Every structure is written in structure tokens, then in C-alpha cells.
Amino acid sequence: MDDSAAPLGRREANRREIEAQILAAAETVFAEAGFGGATMQLIAEMAGLPKANLHYYFPTKEALYRRVVERIFLIWLEAAEHFDAAEGPAAGIGAYIDAKMEISRRHPSGSKVWAAEVMHGAPVVQDYLETTLRSWTEDRQAVIRRWIAEGRMAPVDPRHLMWMIWAATQHYADFGHQIEVLNGGPLSDADWQAAKDSVRGMILRGLGL
Amino acid sequence: MDDSAAPLGRREANRREIEAQILAAAETVFAEAGFGGATMQLIAEMAGLPKANLHYYFPTKEALYRRVVERIFLIWLEAAEHFDAAEGPAAGIGAYIDAKMEISRRHPSGSKVWAAEVMHGAPVVQDYLETTLRSWTEDRQAVIRRWIAEGRMAPVDPRHLMWMIWAATQHYADFGHQIEVLNGGPLSDADWQAAKDSVRGMILRGLGL
């Protein structure tokens, strides 16, 4: 974001490193315990510093939480670039699904925190839903509608398609524990590849592609 | 379950009514605030009785929570009867999707509580995942594999199919808030019908049906 050219002295570098450690620890704890169940004490321990020091970097629990939620939201928005870069529906939607599956694999905790936030009525990021996410969604829906009008894919409601993609991909993060139990252990590389192929294949076939 | 013939006197009837009120209130509060964020005080107020009385019916917060989670789990298991009753893949899977969509509409809070429980590693219902859900899943997978072997549907991995159905249907409950924001208001009867048709249609087409 603002990784400017300035070599940023020891102080600034250290500050960023500690903030990153805290954010990583917070993401894990919030994902495992929820906002109400998470404690600043536990986050501090996991980040390797005293609780009072944690409050030096993030004044309140809410402020820390908000940063964690913002992070996964931005990651998801970036995944849309795969969608936009492609030319047709098969490539665009396929690449978007692959990207979202990869995020579920790499950032399961972030996905869980977002899911919990939305489930609780988005008390902290309601504004994101109403502004950024809304306009983002409308833009992609317009693209899909155009593809449909051009006869390049089956005529489905773009909103429900979007929701199915989100649901199917994020499920592998949010319900990862359930999946691991039913799978008899963590998904292997091959399992993840099969999951990707399955989700992409099923949805694209559902769109007549 | 055990609505036996006995006319159950005033006392027993009253007890059941109060327990039902408590469970309904608890489901709502746990869904909105999570286990850690929910308070016995708020549940008691919503159920219309003093907190101490709440503890008379449910000794601990955990005990009350467990009953709430068990409830939605049993409702989902019952939805499988639609699957089992049908003859072929199109009717069976289609009816199962419809039933699960209807549950998302009627019991959104229960679905959210379950989702949060699983996201946090199923601390309370791990045993259900390992026993009931596991064998339930294996049974249905066997049916799907047989349909595939008989050439009655496309050869997809039954596990990923199951997960996609769960993900797509439960998304309408768990992410109901996000959906309402993007939809500009609660889903109407027609919206729900469209959602059902869309999810069922997309998945069945994905299976070559």
C-alpha cells in the first residue's frame, strides 16, 4: 500500500513487523474464538508481547478486530482481478473460482473472521457492504449479464451465481474443520486440486460452459 | 420425539413451553452474538424470565448452547428423508436442496449457530461430526456412487458434491445479512423461489441432469 521507496529506519521497520505479528495472532484468535470469546491477553501471548504493549499498538479490541476484517476483505477484492482480466465467461469465472479457492486454502482464519462478522450482522463493516461490496458486485453482474445477452453462457441470475461461488469456495475455509473430520484428516495437495476442479467444473457446467 | 400419549399435566406442559421459549431466545442470541458474546442475562430477558430461573432450567451456558446446536443438527438430518425417499438423482438431490433451502429460510439462527460452532473447531459437538454426521455422509455417498455407476448422473466426487450443496444452501442463512444488503432488503417470496430454482438448477445441470 505505502511501501514507499524510503528505506524506513530500524524503528519504522520494527513497528511494521510487530504490527504484522499482532495482526496474524489476532486473526487466528478471532477465528478460533469469535470476537466475544477472544481475549487481548491470548492475542498478546500469541504475538509474544505483554498485553499493555498490545494496547500501545492497537488502542482497543475493536480497532484491532477491524483491521483483521479489512485485511481479508481487501484480499477478496483483489481476487476479482482474475475475473476482470479474462475475456470470456469460462476463463473469467473459472479463474475467479480458482483464486477464491486458493484464498480459502491460504487464509482460512481470515475467511472465518469475515463469516462471523457477517453472521452477526456486520456490526463493524456494515459500511463496506453498503458501499465497496455493493458497487463491486454490481459491476461484475453487469459483465455477466452482457455475457448472457451475447449468448455466451446460460441465462442465470447473476446474483445467485455470485452467491453460489462465494458459498462454495469459502465453505472450504469456514467449514474446514468439518471437512477435515469427514475427510479423515487435512486435505492433501491432491485433495485441494480435486476440490478446485470439482467446484469449478460443477459451476461451469451449471452455466452451460 | 417423545410426545407420548399421556396428556401431560399442567406442570409438564408449562415446563416444555418455558424450555421452548428459552431455546428460541438462546438460538437468536447465540446466532447474533456468538457463544462468547452471548450473555445469560440477555437470553433470560428475551425469554421473559429472571436469570436465576434460567439457570434452573439449564444449569450452565454450555448445556443450553449444546441443546441449541443439537436442534439444528437434527433438523438437517431429517431433511435427508427427502433425499432417501426419491428414486433417482434428479428427484433425490433436487428435493434435498429444496428442503435445505427451506430450512435456511425458516431456521437462519440455528444455521448460524452451527456454522459458528464448526468454525471454532466444534468444541461442543465434535462427537456428532465423528459419529452421526460421518456415517450419515457415507451412506449418502454410497447412493450417489451407485447412481454414477449406473450412468444416471455425471461422475463427480460425492464428497465435493455434498459440500457444495451444504455450502450453497446454508449460505442463504449464514450470510443472510450480506444478501439482504446486496438485495436492497429482505428476500421476498419470489426471491426465495428464484434462489431455490437457481441453486437446484445450477447444481443439477452441473451433474448433467
Next chain:
DNA sequence: TCCTCATCTGACCGTATGGTCAGGTTTCAC
């Protein structure tokens, strides 16, 4: 070197929460 300001931390505080309990009230079998 020395001064300033960022960084760090143990000890502390007020509050909210889950849970208890003594004692009251209602129900019901006999």
C-alpha cells in the same frame, strides 16, 4: 554527549458475567 520522544511493562481498576443460594410460592398426589 545529551535531550527528546517513541517504545515498553508490571501493577492496577471498574465492570460485566456465569453461577450460587437461601428462602419464598405454587402445584399436585394422597
Next chain:
DNA sequence: GTGAAACCTGACCATACGGTCAGATGAGGA
């Protein structure tokens, strides 16, 4: 009617939590 057991409740307790603060420590510019 009456005794026992189920039901109800205000007041209370111990604990855990988010957050504060005074003061120590360290870095860096002049």
C-alpha cells in the same frame, strides 16, 4: 387439607476481562 416436591427469584460472589497509567528503557537527531 396437607405435606412434599417442583418451581421461582432477589441478592450475592468470585472471576476474568478490557483498558489505564506511571514510570522505566531505548533509539536517534543535534
